[in-house]
Amino acid sequence: MLTIGKLGEAAGVKVPTIRYYEQIGILPEPERSAGNQRLYGTRTLDRLAFIRHARDLGFPLEAIRDLLSLSDRPDQSCAEADVIAKEQLGAVRARITRLTALKGELERMIVQCAQGTIANCRVIEALSDHASCTQGHQRAASMAGGDDNIQEVAS
């Protein structure tokens, strides 16, 4: 039997994340020790590894929940799993397309920045000049899953 810390270590998932997964119901409530600490078997380790891997692949937790409920009924058709994976692939492709366009625009911006003053800075100017934008004006309706925010770029 594994404690929560060992489980997290084995699966590559942080301890609070495991408790969070239990809270939202994608991991079952485990046994407890005499002192009320969670104890897990290898079944849960497999399940958690599955979740982690799917998260790494970009699947949202709701999709993972669906996948898990499918794998709990192994006699069903795998068509549903296939659909989920294909949707995921479409979303990933769309993101790559979009990010590639962004990369081009950023590269242009940086090349044009001649280390002058802000007044004639191409970076700021490129950001101000919406007309030179390669993307359209549709933000909400742009592409499926097009939420390309990057964390920790500059504080």
Next chain:
Amino acid sequence: MLTIGKLGEAAGVKVPTIRYYEQIGILPEPERSAGNQRLYGTRTLDRLAFIRHARDLGFPLEAIRDLLSLSDRPDQSCAEADVIAKEQLGAVRARITRLTALKGELERMIVQCAQGTIANCRVIEALSDHASCTQGHQRAASMAGGDDNIQEVAS
């Protein structure tokens, strides 16, 4: 003078988002009409278009805040703006690399799904089999800004 709705339409930004930007201080508090409604000039439209464009490029609001404070002091060097843009470019490149790897893995998974039952579904199996993962085990320390979650894939 533009009302908030017209401003949002002109800049391609939703009304609650504008109020949110004001709340977090990246848009100034505007004038008000006699009936307490917000009224904006073209200065704010420019600023909002700048924000929207930068968001489209994936800049986080904190980076945009820095960029805006730079552009408020036009005599400074643009080196800082250059640094921010370069960080952004690095993050975008890392995301593309990562997403391309994910795309390959998803494609493999889907090709192998022979429309059988869950019991021998390659999609589920590929997700369970952590050993066949092309990525390492480092999640937190993977790549800069590597948070590739996709929304709205499956409910």
Next chain:
DNA sequence: CTAATGTCTCTAGCAACTAGAGGTTCAAGA
């Protein structure tokens, strides 16, 4: 036995919005 580490629950916070309640103001048509 004690000290250090691990675990417990609970609450609050992060980004970047979005949605809703319940009320007010404005512009246009009859």
Next chain:
DNA sequence: TCTTGAACCTCTAGTTGCTAGAGACATTAG
């Protein structure tokens, strides 16, 4: 002029997928 309906106001709470902290209890190594 009145009236309707859209747009606006403030405020709170929800979203996703966690992360961080407080204060208390459990376990384990020396």
